[in-house]
Amino acid sequence: MASTGGPWWRHAVIYQIYPRSFADSDGDGIGDLPGIRSRLPYLRDLGVDAVWLSPFYPSPQADAGYDVADYRDVDPRFGTLADADALLAQAHELGIRVIIDLVPNHTSHEHAWFREALAAPPGSPARARYIFRDGAGPDGSEPPNNWMSNFGGRAWTRVTEPDGTPGQWYLHLFAPQQPDLDWTNDEVRAEFESILRFWLDRGVDGFRIDVAHGLAKDPEMPDLGEHHATSGQAVEGHPHWDVDEVHDVYRAWRRVTDSYPGDRAFVAEVWVQSFDRLVLYLRPDELHTAFNFAFLLAPWDAAALRAAVDRTLESHATVGAPATWVLSNHDVVRHVTRYGGGDTGVRRARAAALLMLALPGGAYVYQGEELGLPEVVDLPGELRQDPTYHRTAGQEIGRDGCRVPIPWSGTTPSYGFGPGTASWLPQPAEWADLTADRQHADPDSMLTLYRAALHLRRTTPALGDGTLTWLPTTDEVLAFTRTPGFACAVNTGTDHAPVPAPLRTATVLLSSAPLPDDGTLPPSTAAWYTTG
Numbered sequence: 001m002a003s004t005g006g007p008w009w010r011h012a013v014i015y016q017i018y019p020r021s022f023a024d025s026d027g028d029g030i031g032d033l034p035g036i037r038s039r040l041p042y043l044r045d046l047g048v049d050a051v052w053l054s055p056f057y058p059s060p061q062a063d064a065g066y067d068v069a070d071y072r073d074v075d076p077r078f079g080t081l082a083d084a085d086a087l088l089a090q091a092h093e094l095g096i097r098v099i100i101d102l103v104p105n106h107t108s109h110e111h112a113w114f115r116e117a118l119a120a121p122p123g124s125p126a127r128a129r130y131i132f133r134d135g136a137g138p139d140g141s142e143p144p145n146n147w148m149s150n151f152g153g154r155a156w157t158r159v160t161e162p163d164g165t166p167g168q169w170y171l172h173l174f175a176p177q178q179p180d181l182d183w184t185n186d187e188v189r190a191e192f193e194s195i196l197r198f199w200l201d202r203g204v205d206g207f208r209i210d211v212a213h214g215l216a217k218d219p220e221m222p223d224l225g226e227h228h229a230t231s232g233q234a235v236e237g238h239p240h241w242d243v244d245e246v247h248d249v250y251r252a253w254r255r256v257t258d259s260y261p262g263d264r265a266f267v268a269e270v271w272v273q274s275f276d277r278l279v280l281y282l283r284p285d286e287l288h289t290a291f292n293f294a295f296l297l298a299p300w301d302a303a304a305l306r307a308a309v310d311r312t313l314e315s316h317a318t319v320g321a322p323a324t325w326v327l328s329n330h331d332v333v334r335h336v337t338r339y340g341g342g343d344t345g346v347r348r349a350r351a352a353a354l355l356m357l358a359l360p361g362g363a364y365v366y367q368g369e370e371l372g373l374p375e376v377v378d379l380p381g382e383l384r385q386d387p388t389y390h391r392t393a394g395q396e397i398g399r400d401g402c403r404v405p406i407p408w409s410g411t412t413p414s415y416g417f418g419p420g421t422a423s424w425l426p427q428p429a430e431w432a433d434l435t436a437d438r439q440h441a442d443p444d445s446m447l448t449l450y451r452a453a454l455h456l457r458r459t460t461p462a463l464g465d466g467t468l469t470w471l472p473t474t475d476e477v478l479a480f481t482r483t484p485g486f487a488c489a490v491n492t493g494t495d496h497a498p499v500p501a502p503l504r505t506a507t508v509l510l511s512s513a514p515l516p517d518d519g520t521l522p523p524s525t526a527a528w529y530t531t532g
Contacts, residue, residue: 006322006465007263007265007288008049008050008097008263008265009206009263009265009267009288009289009322009362010322010361010362010464010465011049011322011361011362011463011464011465012049012050012097012362012363013047013048013049013050013357013362013363013364013365013454013457014048014049014050014051014052014099014267014362014363014364014365015043015046015048015050015051015052015364015365015366015367016051016052016054016329016330016364016365016366016367017036017051017052017053017054017367018031018054018330018366018367018403019031019032019033019036019053019054019055019056019065019078020064020065020077020078020403020405020424021367021403021404021405021406021423021424021425022035022036022039022367022405022406023035023036023038023039023408023417023418024405024414024417024418024419024420024423025038025418025419026418026419027418027419027420027422028077028418028420028422029414029418029420029422029423029424030077030078030424031078031405031417031418032077032078032079032083033056033074033078033079033080033083033084033086033087034079034083035418036051036053036087037083037086037087037090039408040087040090040091040094040096041094042436043094043096044094044095044096045451046370046447046450046451046454047450047451047454047455047457047458048096048365048454049095049096049097050096050097050098050099050205050206051091051096051097051098051099052099052100052101052208052267052364053098053099053100053101054101054330055068055101055103056074056075056078056079056084056100057069057070057071057073057074057075058070058073058074058075058076059075059108059110060108060109060110060177061077061385062108062109062175062177062178062387063151063174063175063177063178063387064385064386064403066101066103066174066178066210067103067106067107067108067109067110067175067177067178068103068107068108068111069107069108069110069111069112070111070112071102071195071198072195072198084202085202085203088202088203088204089203092203097205097206098203098204098205099204099205099206099207099208099265099267100199100204100206100207100208101207101208101210102192102195102196102207102208102209102210103210103211104181104183104192104209104210104211104215104249105173105174105180105181105210105211105214105215106172106173106174106178106179106180106181107178107179107181108177108178109176109177109178109179110177113126113129113130114130114179117129117130117132117170117179118159118162119162120162121161121162122134122161122167122168125187127168128182128185128187129181129182129185129187129188130170130171130179130180130181130182131170131171131179131180131181131182131217132159132168132169132170132171133156133168133169133170133171133221134168134169135158135168135169140166140168141158141166143155143156143158143169144156144169144221145221145222145223145224146223146224147171147173147221147223147224147239147240148224149172149173149174149175149176149391150173150174150388151174151175151387151388151391151392152388152391152392152396153391155171155172155173156169156170156171156172157169157170157172157176171217173211173214173240174387175387175391180217181215183215183216183245183246183249184219184245189249189252192249192253193252193253193256196253196256196257197256200256200257200260200264204264205262205263205264205265206257206264206265206266206267206288207265207266207267208266208267208268208269209266209267209268209269209287210269211269212246212250212268212269212270212281212287212290213234213241213242213246213268213269213270213271213272213281214240214241214246215246215249216243216244216245216246216249217239217240217243218239218240218243220239221239222239224239234271234272234273234277235273236273236274236277241271241272242270242272242277247280247281247283247286250266250268250281250286250287251285251286253266253287254266254285254286254287265288265289266287266288266289267287267288267289267290267291267324268281268287268289268290268291269290269291270290270291271293275294275311275312275314275315276315278290278315279315279316279318279319279321282316282319282321283319284319284320288321289321289322289324289362290321290324291324291326291329291364292308292312292323292324292325292326293326294308294311294312295308295309295312295325295326295327295356296326296327296328296329296332296335300339300340300348300352300492300524301492302473302475302476302477302478302490302492302493303475305355305478305490305492306470306478309359309468313360313467313468316361322360322361322362322465323359323360323361323362324361324362324363324364325356325357325359325361325362325363325364326356326363326364326366327349327352327353327356327366327369328366328369328402329364329366329402330366330399330402330403331399331402332399332402333375333401333402334366334368334369334373334374334375334401334402335349335352335369336348336349336369336372336373336374336375337374337375337377338375339352341374344524345374346372346446347512347513347523347524347525348492348524349369349372349446350372350446350449350512350513350524350526351490351491351492351512351513351524351525351526352526353369353446353449353450353453353512353526354449354453354488354490354510354511354512354526354527354528355478355488355490355526357453357454357457357463358463358480358482358486358488358528359468360464360465360466360467360468360482361464361465362465365450366402367406368406370446370447370450370451371406371407371434371435371436371439371446371447372434372445372446373404373406373407373431373434375401375402376400376401376402376404376425376427376428377397377401379400379401379404379425379426381394383400383425383426384397384398384400385400385424385425386398386399386400400425403425404423404425404426404427404428405417405423405424405425405427406436407427407431407432407434407435407436408435408436408437409435409436409437409438410432410435410437411432412432413426413427414427415427415431415432415435416435416436416437449510449512452510453510453528456509456510456528460486460509461484461485462482462483462484462485462486463482463486466482466483467482467483468480468481468482469481469482469483471487471489471500471502471503472500473489473497473500474493474497474498475493476491476492476493476495476497477489477490477491477492477493477497477500477521478490478492479499479500479503481502481531484532485530485531485532486509486528486529486530486531487502487503487506487528487529487530487531488526488527488528488529489503489521489526489527489529490521490525490526490527491521491522491523491524491525491526492524493523493524494523494524495523496516496518496520496521496522496523497520497521497523498519498520498521499519499520499521499527502531503529503531504519506529506530506531507529507530508527508528508529509527509528509529509530510527510528511525511526511527511528512525512526512527513525515527
């Protein structure tokens with residue numbers, strides 16, 4: 001990339017791979033590490049700087065691998081530890097860095113530690129690694145408090161003690177198969193520092209921290225009040241989200257990564273309501289970057305998008321951290337659908353891609369967004385696997401629709417996803433028109449747009465880390481310059497809008513849709529310019 005005035009993580013474009021849905025090497029319908037390796041040249045040609053792999057650890061898959069049974073190995077569904085080493089080596093040969101997911105808030109119920117805890121008595125060192133509590137009520141038959149699971153239902157499950165009697169309760173902020181660890185326990189802290197070193201020694205370039213705002217809990221375990229949401233962005237004072245003691249963990253982790261060469265980095269999943277709270281995680285001795293959910297959640301509206309950009313840049317500057325920009329991931333509805341679906345959603349998504357990639361800092365691309373994939377909204381209930389769907393009896397549809405295996409080639413399922421016809425979730429028939437092969441040679445395709453944008457980003461000195469200056473515009477238009485000699489304009493409205501005066505004589509580098517010769521920007525269109 002042209003903007004190389006700092007560590008790679010300050011400006012990198014990182015491609016998120018959801019392993020079970022990216023590429024299947026053996027025809028079992030589930031993506032795997034050898035499948036990912038086979039597609040690394042595609043990612044090199046796309047122009048990304050790094051990949052982030054969602055969990056591939058041994059797991060019973062109660063929550064698609066976010067229930068980890070062993071943090072130092074690879075699930076046989078995805079391959080072997082040797083496959084992970086080979087993937088790292090090949091990615092590095094191609095100039096691609098590798099970030100892996102780390103899930104520290106909870107383990108799987110099949111983790112050796114939790115099995116040991118269930119076999120041990122109350123008050124034992126084995127139980128002290130997790131959050132076990134006596135129940136409420138005279139016979140302990142009620143949960144210790146009113147906390148609820150993110151996936152529906154209460155956040156406590158009662159165990160049967162080794163002698164067969166009803167016993168203590170354990171906390172799980174997600175599924176019952178995901179017991180929460182107790183991060184006040186020194187053994188837990190030491191174990192995860194060891195896990196970091198295990199993967200750093202193997203050559204990973206960084207970690208994405210799942211539920212980074214959730215590790216610390218109020219030791220008093222108070223009931224949730226009416227203003228304390230179970231999920232979503234945490235309000236200040238929440239008893240199990242964004243508790244201040246969590247920062248002690250990350251200061252220790254930063255010391256670990258700083259002891260390794262090569263600018264190893266963290267990116268945090270932090271759901272908080274205020275930027276003031278978010279940037280506490282990004283202080284110079286804590287985490288390097290955090291996902292920008294304010295930008296992802298902003299509607300297709302110039303004022304809302306500008307507010308998200310301004311708040312992000314202003315807050316991050318207070319701690320010297322770079323911004324990150326993201327439009328989709330494995331937990332949210334794909335943005336083609338969020339932006340209206342159909343032709344409208346695609347047109348807006350094309351413009352949003354150019355906006356995102358022109359902003360200061362780094363960016364994340366979720367697998368398949370470069371193909372313009374929409375959310376799959378009509379999956380049969382019996383095929384859905386997200387625990388949210390099942391724990392709410394289908395009232396919450398869950399996240400399966402953004403996790404459908406992506407199409408690579410051909411006209412029938414599995415569209416090159418694997419050597420067979422199977423895929424763990426069914427792919428829509430209309431995806432035959434969206435395969436990577438079909439889009440490769442189409443000059444007007446979404447894939448061609450992403451490739452052009454990413455390659456321009458690498459060769460344009462103004463892009464990557466840095467600052468921006470807004471230009472005066474009409475209400476529906478966003479426009480800004482970046483030094484040296486670059487500008488971006490985006491029309492979020494439904495009518496043609498005048499191009500800002502300073503750009504009317506500028507040279508167009510790239511546009512998300514054809515531009516007329518009358519000095520206007522069409523609806524839902526973005527353009528990049530060189531201004532000198």
